[in-house]
Amino acid sequence: MIERGTQSQRLSENQSVPPDARALALQPRWRRDFPIDWEQDEYVSRRELVKFMVFTSAAFAVGQGWLALKSLLRRQQGALPALPIAAVDELPIGGAKTFHYPEGSTPRLLIRTGPRAFVAYDQQCTHLLCPVVPAVEKGCLHCPCHNGWFDLQTGRPVAGPPQRALPKILLDVDQTTVYATGVEERT
């Protein structure tokens, strides 16, 4: 008897109440014909949202793992070998040439800024990867896609949408040749 009472109480607690809180017999015909359990509907939709969010969480963890793996692989590569990229008198002051370092990389840009002064950066803009062009007379590198500007001496962004500095190619200049000796990624 007590058990039956508990069950009926549980049933009444789990019954859906129509939006206007009137009895089912007093509801319009359409609601009686197609009774929607709004509370259960809400419960199920939130449960599905929780599942989707956990799936998103798994995707983030996978992405994070992929970044960690790439970092480990990059650490194991070690230092890059020096590579001759140009003769000193090959470029006039203010002149530029592209090269690849290491082999197979994205294009890099070598710019002669003085008789014995060279700078080199990755040619891809750090905003949306458009190629930057030197504007030596202004002391800048210019990305024409979205009007981004980088300082020629440092590679740091000075105007426009880019937020990060261009990766810098470390150079070694002897009497006749310019060598690339490393790549410095920067925030």
Place this chain on the structure above:
Amino acid sequence: MSERPRFIRAQRMTIMNAMLALVILIVVLQLWLLTATTNAYLGGDMGVALPAAIASCVCLGLNLGLLRYLFRLD
């Protein structure tokens, strides 16, 4: 064998809302972690990625624990 707790609908709904809030909070934390780590990685900082990956996996573990509880709730 322990009996699963039975909740009335209103209680389950409250629990569900709390779980949803927790899961969203954790996912936002993971999103922030991923953004910060990507920025560091692109800037050549290789020391951040592994601890961040471990932290993200811990977050995923918490979420999976909550999901397990969700299945037990039904």
